[in-house]
Amino acid sequence: MSKTNRFIFWGLYAIAWIIFVGLSIEAGGLIVNFVFHLYNPEIIKNLYQKLDLIQMYKESRYNFFSVYSLILIISILKAVLFYTVIRLMHKMNLSKPFSAFVAKQISLISYYTLSIGFISYIARQFVKNLNHHGSVPDSLNQFWVDSEAFIFTGAIIYIIAQIFKRGVELQEENDLTV
Numbered sequence: 001m002s003k004t005n006r007f008i009f010w011g012l013y014a015i016a017w018i019i020f021v022g023l024s025i026e027a028g029g030l031i032v033n034f035v036f037h038l039y040n041p042e043i044i045k046n047l048y049q050k051l052d053l054i055q056m057y058k059e060s061r062y063n064f065f066s067v068y069s070l071i072l073i074i075s076i077l078k079a080v081l082f083y084t085v086i087r088l089m090h091k092m093n094l095s096k097p098f099s100a101f102v103a104k105q106i107s108l109i110s111y112y113t114l115s116i117g118f119i120s121y122i123a124r125q126f127v128k129n130l131n132h133h134g135s136v137p138d139s140l141n142q143f144w145v146d147s148e149a150f151i152f153t154g155a156i157i158y159i160i161a162q163i164f165k166r167g168v169e170l171q172e173e174n175d176l177t178v
Contacts, residue, residue, distance in 0.1 A: 013089045020082035027075040034068055051139060063130055070123035071143050074116060081112040098167040107165070110158035117150030 033051050041054045051071075057064040088105040124144040130136045 009089070009094070013086070016082055016085050016089060020079060020086055023075065023079040023082055027072070027079050030072055030075050034072065037064075037068070056136065067123070067127060067130070067136075067140065070119060070126070071140070074119055074123065074143055077112055077116045077119070081109065081116065084108050084112060096171075098164060098171045100168055103161065103164040103168045106157065106161040110154050110161050112154075113150055113157055114154030117147050117152075117154055120144035120147030120150060123147075 030051070037053060037057060041057070053064055053068065056067065084105060088102065088109070092102055092105075093099065121144070124141075124147055127136050127140055127144075
């Protein structure tokens, strides 16, 4: 691998770490917001993202827990997705990329990406339905605005995972014949 490619790879590795840390902080902040919604709702306006769902909590606890669960699942899955990317980049041998580990990690990445997309889509439809029956803050849309992009990306990564899986099979077969 050339110096330029190695530099780009390690630059992307550093960016993946930065994104992972940011997503972990976001997920942690949302968990803290959730706890404060339950125990000390007066302080919500001073917390992370000022995600104030107190009115929804007062109107319907079911809707509140449903929406907040979807938000937490999506944010945690995004952090797990980038952790999987980091594990892949850390353990991948670029001189021999077709390994069972790489194929498995790429499959996991596709499953996480598809899950984020489908859950985001479901959440968006659920909140759209809630908008017809009452008031839902517009600040919630930031959590699932890109559901189609995740579904599309997940599908592409799934195809790449299948190619890698077949590449591993061919490489193992080739190693046995030599």
